[in-house]
Amino acid sequence: MSLTMLPSAQPVPLCWRRSFPSGPEQARNVRRFAGCLLAGCPFLDDVLLAADELVVNALRHTKSGQMGGSFTVEVVRDGGLVAVSVTDQGGPGEPAALDADALAESGRGLRTISLTAASWGWHGNGEGRTVTAVFAGEWAA
Numbered sequence: 396m397s398l399t400m401l402p403s404a405q406p407v408p409l410c411w412r413r414s415f416p417s418g419p420e421q422a423r424n425v426r427r428f429a430g431c432l433l434a435g436c437p438f439l440d441d442v443l444l445a446a447d448e449l450v451v452n453a454l455r456h457t458k459s460g461q462m463g464g465s466f467t468v469e470v471v472r473d474g475g476l477v478a479v480s481v482t483d484q485g486g487p488g489e490p491a492a493l494d495a496d497a498l499a500e501s502g503r504g505l506r507t508i509s510l511t512a513a514s515w516g517w518h519g520n521g522e523g524r525t526v527t528a529v530f531a532g533e534w535a536a
Contacts, residue, residue, distance in 0.1 A: 408473035415450075417464035422450045429470050429479060438532045441511040442477055445528040446470075448504035449481035452526070457486035475534060476513075480527040490517045490526050 411432050415421045426443045433439055446468065454460035464484055471478040492505040492515075508515050512528040519525055 406474060408471060410469065410471045412467060412469045414465055414467045417454060417460055417462065417466075419454065421454070421466075422447050425450050425468050428468065432470050433472065433477060435534065436472075436477060437534060438477070438530050442479055442528075442530055445508045445512060445515075445530075446479045446481070448508055449479065449526050449528065452490065452504055453481050453483035456488060457524075458484035459486075476529060476531050478527055478529045480525050482519075482525040483523065485520060485522040485524055487521065490524070 409432075411428075413428055415424060425446050429446050430439065430443055433442060436442060450466065450468070453466045454464075457466075458464055459466040466484070467482040469478075469480040469482070471480075490505055492509040494506065505515070508528050511530075513531040515526070515528040517524055517526040
């Protein structure tokens with residue numbers, strides 16, 4: 396009788412999704428949600444900053460920030476990649492990484508994400524959109 400060696404299994408991507416109601420306190424809840432899922436991530440601070448910025452943008456610039464609004468956060472880990480996405484209820488305008496005026500009190504979030512993430516992008520329309528930031532790096536074995 397011979398034993399057949401099974402091919403080494405590739406890690407399966409992990410995906411978590413959770414919906415949150417509208418409200419400024421939800422940014423903290425999203426950071427806690429993502430932080431618990433990604434314990435040990437060497438670039439966790441960048442992921443949490445991006446999650447926070449994406450949530451704040453959804454609450455400020457889309458219908459998700461209105462009374463009764465909501466948004467959904469998805470966190471995916473696939474090997475050394477982590478993607479964090481926020482799906483909102485849509486609104487006017489399109490997400491863009493702009494250079495904010497030196498004295499501006501806001502407007503730097505997506506620019507910061509564009510400088511810290513491996514990539515970022517969005518899809519959708521005025522009825523709903525998803526903004527995603529992807530981070531890459533080596534995790535300790």
